[in-house]
Amino acid sequence: MxxxxxxxxxxxxxxxxxxxxxxxxxxxxxxxxxxxxxxxxxxxxxxxxxxxxxxxxxxxxxxxxxxxxxMYTGYCVTDDLLLLRQGALWRAQRGVPFNRIQHVEVKESLFARLFGLASVVIYTAGSQGADLEVPGLRKADAEAIQHRLLNEMAQQEFEGEGDDI
Known part of the structure; x- marks a missing residue:
């Protein structure tokens, strides 16, 4: 794929x-x-x-x-994973599966607000801090990603409750 x-x-x-x-x-x-x-x-x-x-x-x-x-910064949201690629000289690609996400927030620094930008910060289980931060997004796009991830988390929680019966 x-x-x-x-x-x-x-x-x-x-x-x-x-x-x-x-x-x-x-x-x-x-x-x-x-x-x-x-x-x-x-x-x-x-x-x-x-x-x-x-x-x-x-x-x-x-x-x-x-x-x-x-030029090399981008993100990809699949059915069960959010991927981020970054780098100018050294490139990295990281991903977070939806089932590990604990918390999602939209963050705007002072400089980011000057340009109408925001970041989506994703916190996962078992980590000390943010596991993934997608920078350089329009605020509306950041909020849309946040809502999608929160909906995925809620859907997984709902499906998990049915397993207890």
Whole structure:
């Protein structure tokens, strides 16, 4: 059986780019503050400018990485399994069978809300945290997946009650 992969929302690329820019901006601010505290008013040394070039190259790589990560991120919902594939350089494919799902929630971070995105977080039996998180979904799609999984859980619970008789 061939799996039909559903791509995440294209705005996920912009979300990843913003996330990378903020992270690199925080790193740059921390380094600059540390430098100016240590050498108040001194002229910046050559290594600092070299680091600046390195940071610019890193930002470019992150901006190229985000579209690639988007391109390989997708999910597939079968009759009894939810699959997720992710990766830019290293790719992974993970799945959770419906009968192991304990709890499903829709999560929206601050940056995700800026782009109208959400994630579906799936918790399974016997795990310490979320076993699977499908990122970069439109909120309506995330809620639809959540409702489908909850319905599957309820259906399995109903079928399980008939076995006791």
């Amino acid at each position: 061939k799996q039909e992969w559903t791509p995440v929302d294209p705005r996920y690329t912009h979300y990843l780019q913003l996330h990378a820019l903020v992270a690199m901006g925080v790193i740059a601010i921390v380094i600059a503050v540390q430098y100016f505290i240590a050498r108040w008013g001194a002229v910046l040394p050559a290594w600092f400018w070299s680091f600046g070039i390195w940071a610019a190259i890193t930002l470019l790589l992150l901006l190229l990485w985000a579209p690639r990560r988007f």
